[in-house]
Amino acid sequence: MATDSSNGHHQATKQPPLPSPLRFSKFFQSNMRILVTGGAGFIGSHLVDRLMENEKNEVIVADNYFTGSKDNLKKWIGHPRFELIRHDVTEPLLIEVDQIYHLACPASPIFYKYNPVKTIKTNVIGTLNMLGLAKRVGARILLTSTSEVYGDPLVHPQPESYWGNVNPIGVRSCYDEGKRVAETLMFDYHRQHGLEIRVARIFNTYGPRMNIDDGRVVSNFIAQALRGEPLTVQSPGTQTRSFCYVSDLVDGLIRLMEGANSGPINLGNPGEFTMTELAETVKELINPTVEIKNVENTPDDPRQRKPDITKAKELLGWEPKVKLRDGLPLMEEDFRLRLGVGKKS
Ligand SMILES: NC(=O)c1ccc[n+]([C@@H]2O[C@H](COP(=O)([O-])OP(=O)(O)OC[C@H]3O[C@@H](n4cnc5c(N)ncnc54)[C@H](O)[C@@H]3O)[C@@H](O)[C@H]2O)c1
Numbered sequence: 001m002a003t004d005s006s007n008g009h010h011q012a013t014k015q016p017p018l019p020s021p022l023r024f025s026k027f028f029q030s031n032m033r034i035l036v037t038g039g040a041g042f043i044g045s046h047l048v049d050r051l052m053e054n055e056k057n058e059v060i061v062a063d064n065y066f067t068g069s070k071d072n073l074k075k076w077i078g079h080p081r082f083e084l085i086r087h088d089v090t091e092p093l094l095i096e097v098d099q100i101y102h103l104a105c106p107a108s109p110i111f112y113k114y115n116p117v118k119t120i121k122t123n124v125i126g127t128l129n130m131l132g133l134a135k136r137v138g139a140r141i142l143l144t145s146t147s148e149v150y151g152d153p154l155v156h157p158q159p160e161s162y163w164g165n166v167n168p169i170g171v172r173s174c175y176d177e178g179k180r181v182a183e184t185l186m187f188d189y190h191r192q193h194g195l196e197i198r199v200a201r202i203f204n205t206y207g208p209r210m211n212i213d214d215g216r217v218v219s220n221f222i223a224q225a226l227r228g229e230p231l232t233v234q235s236p237g238t239q240t241r242s243f244c245y246v247s248d249l250v251d252g253l254i255r256l257m258e259g260a261n262s263g264p265i266n267l268g269n270p271g272e273f274t275m276t277e278l279a280e281t282v283k284e285l286i287n288p289t290v291e292i293k294n295v296e297n298t299p300d301d302p303r304q305r306k307p308d309i310t311k312a313k314e315l316l317g318w319e320p321k322v323k324l325r326d327g328l329p330l331m332e333e334d335f336r337l338r339l340g341v342g343k344k345s
């Protein structure tokens with residue numbers, strides 16, 4: 001059954017298709033078959049770890065390895081409840097599943113700007129393909145949208161009701177406008193075809209397995225601190241972000257998928273920091289001898305960002321538990337191992 005969303009604006013008109021007849025066969029095992037697109041990436045691989053903890057779940061990952069890697073999933077390769085497919089979501093995928101977590105899309109600005117046409121295809125055609133799959137098999141589908149749909153926000157903190165301030169022709173548009181269209185597609189499939197949808201608007205998330213040198217601020221600062229290189233604060237340094245530890249985020253995604261509300265729902269940590277404050281914290285916790293330097297910024301960088309998570313608290317009973325000062329050291333160990341930098345005695 002399709003559910004109404006909390007604000008009642010997007011009433012579904014049709015029922016989704018029935019699940020496969022096998023569901024009613026007496027030999028059917030009541031496993032939940034879950035597709036995670038982008039499951040070889042940073043958030044996706046942590047989500048897979050959590051889904052695999054439940055013995056009733058079978059997990060299928062579809063990923064083209066653009067920014068993800070098999071290494072992130074190595075502990076599951078060969079497991080009977082796990083399957084890994086090299087697949088680009090801009091091509092159709094014909095499989096049978098009960099739920100789809102649709103994450104596939106490069107997330108770091110360096111990577112999503114590298115081939116912007118491909119990024120927008122991934123967001124638009126990729127989401128259309130996954131919605132088509134969900135429609136054919138009657139699966140519930142969750143999209144990982146982003147706080148970038150709010151653009152350079154004129155409302156602070158950002159509630160889900162805010163429509164955003166986005167440059168439609170800028171260098172970030174392939175990502176932020178791409179995600180806005182992906183959200184539109186989700187709600188149109190819900191209204192037109194009765195699909196069960198869930199939309200998460202994720203705010204900056206960090207943790208182990210982020211790509212080293214992927215350009216995102218937390219991974220940059222930690223790698224720089226461990227290598228003894230200056231921390232590069234992009235000017236003016238007063239721009240703010242709110243950083244959520246990945247285990248909290250994964251918990252929010254699963255609650256959203258399992259709950260009754262379509263969203264969109266903000267998932268993020270409301271603790272807000274300037275980039276200069278973040279650099280000072282990394283310096284203090286990881287390498288007090290390192291220098292902090294100001295460097296040029298990129299166009300259209302949002303000046304402030306902080307989630308209003310009232311909806312997540314009320315509808316999902318969710319709020320983040322890990323503070324930035326506790327999360328950064330949890331990430332340090334993984335970066336030390338991958339960079340081959342030992343702990344100072
Ligand atoms: N990490 C964040 O702070 C953040 C914030 C907001 C939204 N999100 C969203 O969460 C999702 C995951 O982000 P992440 O931080 O784990 O990024 P990531 O780059 O580590 O993971 C993305 C994964 O998608 C795969 N992928 C990219 N294009 C694909 C395609 N065309 N077909 C198949 N696979 C493809 C990549 O190889 C990678 O494994 C993304 O949709 C991103 O937009 C992340």
Ligand SMILES: O=C(O)[C@H]1O[C@H](OP(=O)(O)OP(=O)(O)OC[C@H]2O[C@@H](n3ccc(=O)[nH]c3=O)[C@H](O)[C@@H]2O)[C@H](O)[C@@H](O)[C@@H]1O
Pocket residue numbers: 106107108109146147148202203204205215216217218220221232233234235239241275297298301302
């Ligand atoms: O939360 C979100 O919705 C989005 O957040 C990030 O986008 P952004 O906030 O621009 O992430 P970063 O590249 O980590 O930049 C954060 C801030 O740090 C600054 N920065 C970045 C890198 C660096 O070395 N130094 C530095 O000061 C940037 O100028 C920016 O102001 C993600 O990369 C997007 O995928 C995600 O959708």
